[in-house]
Amino acid sequence: MTRVAAVDCGTNSIRLLVADVDPSTGEVTDLDRRMTIVRLGQGVDRTGRLAPEALERTFAACREYAAVIKEYGAEKLRFVATSASRDAENRDDFVRGVLDILGVEPEVVSGDQEAEFSFTGATKELAGGGAGEYLVVDIGGGSTEFVVGAAHARAARSVDIGCVRLTERHVRSDPPSQAEVAAIRADIEAALDLAEETVPLREAQTLVGLAGSVTTVAAIALGLPEYDSEAIHRSRISYEQVADVTARLLAATHDERSRISVMHPGRVDVIVSGALVLLAVMDRVGAREVVVSEHDILDGIALSLV
Secondary structure (H helix, E strand, O other): OOEEEEEEOOOOOOEEEEEEEOOOOEEEEEEEEEEEEEOOOOOOOHHHOOHHHHHHHHHHHHHHHHHHHHOOOEEEEEEEEEEHHHOOHHHHHHHHHHHHHOOOOOOEOOHHHHHHHHHHHOOOOOOOOOOOOOOEEEEEOOOOOEEEEEOOEEEEEEEEEOHHHHHHOOOOOOOOHHHHHHHOOOOOOOHHHHHHOOOOOOOOOEEEEEOOHHHHHHHHHHOOOOOHHHOOOOOOEHHHHHHHHHHHHOOHHHHHOOOOOOOOOOOOOHHHHHHHHHHHHHHHHOOOEEEEEEOHHHHHHHHHHO
């Protein structure tokens, strides 16, 4: 076994996985998996820069994670930064801060690299089940990754429709107005057209959904009294359930969404956009259900270390 630490820093959240990985089988055994909402991408779509307060929130989480990594004695660490830090003019400030705290430079990966990590992490335990090809959809804060493949990724594309980006760009009302929802949907459809230029979205047999927007929609659909990763992981949520949850979220105010028992406080303001992305993807590909995975880019990063 090799003990590794993987950090995924996205637009909305930063997450840590400390795990033992078997190099011969690729089995990942979790020791610690945690997530902190830091909203690193606050305002990036509008200003092109990482806000000082967003950087400080992120660095505070990094200091917490550094203590956890040291406690477990991880032999290897990889820090992957995604959409917000790709887009920011002042990403060097971010790189220096992470290096000072964790001793490694964050790798500001391309959308295609991000998609490959997500695909590997999500499908490692599903592969070989006779399901044919998978379409893995990772709905992040700043971007969404689409990957098609079976044992390995065959085609991938990252497009700039994330739940934070879409919310900051279009939502001013509570709940969102019909015009705002129409603008979000128009952006999503244009991005799906772009993704479909390189990724055959309609050819895969199984749709796999990743990240907080998808797992939150699943938790609501399942009627869970509290967030339960084990109940959510590998659950199958029907198109009708996703449509129903999305309609409920669209009609709810911020306060009403905040009272949903499974809703993380950092997702309350952006979950509507995330749900709209998932529903639009299912419409586009004709999926009757989505397989929800709690294993994602973090697991892919961990596997890359061995």
